[in-house]
Amino acid sequence: xxxxxxxxxxxxxxxxxxxxxxxxxxxxxxxxxxxxxxxxxxxxxxxxxxxxxxxxxxxxxxxxxxxxxxxxxxxxxxxxxxxxxxxxxxxxxxxxxxxxxxxxxxxxxxxxxxxxxxxxxxxxxxxxxxxxxxxxxxxxxxxxxxxxxx
Numbered sequence: 001x002x003x004x005x006x007x008x009x010x011x012x013x014x015x016x017x018x019x020x021x022x023x024x025x026x027x028x029x030x031x032x033x034x035x036x037x038x039x040x041x042x043x044x045x046x047x048x049x050x051x052x053x054x055x056x057x058x059x060x061x062x063x064x065x066x067x068x069x070x071x072x073x074x075x076x077x078x079x080x081x082x083x084x085x086x087x088x089x090x091x092x093x094x095x096x097x098x099x100x101x102x103x104x105x106x107x108x109x110x111x112x113x114x115x116x117x118x119x120x121x122x123x124x125x126x127x128x129x130x131x132x133x134x135x136x137x138x139x140x141x142x143x144x145x146x147x148x149x150x
Contacts, residue, residue: 039079040091045071058111065109073100115142 045068048056056064076091090097099107118138120131 038084039081040072040076043072043075045075062109069108114144116144118143 047068048061048064052064053061072091073093077093080089080092085092085094087095088097089095090099092098093100095101099105118135120135122131
């Protein structure tokens with residue numbers, strides 16, 4: 001390539017980078033003009049740090065999770081201003097979409113326990129893909145497992 005073409009490409013890339021940076025700066029400035037954050041946006045419960053998670057067993061993790069949910073209830077749900085106590089707010093305890101109103105709170109950690117386990121072994125001249133449809137059928141019926149070559 002000639003020096004003139006390389007210089008032109010460099011200018012084009014520089015202008016493109018400058019345009020992207022200008023758009024990012026404009027967006028950052030524009031965000032400051034938005035409405036203030038709601039209570040649930042700014043509330044930060046205490047969570048386990050990485051070292052605590054490494055040491056935690058399942059019961060410890062669930063207890064810490066319960067503490068977080070209790071803090072959110074106390075720090076957000078109980079402190080909602082009247083204008084935020086509406087059916088569409090999932091932090092409002094009387095809302096039909098409040099997670100605590102359901103038989104199973106899907107915001108909580110859980111372990112999906114399989115019905116059983118299945119190991120499929122195909123023949124020497126076959127491939128694992130030949131059992132894929134059988135493995136998929138077992139999975140659809142709640143079994144854990146997979147298939148493996150001999």
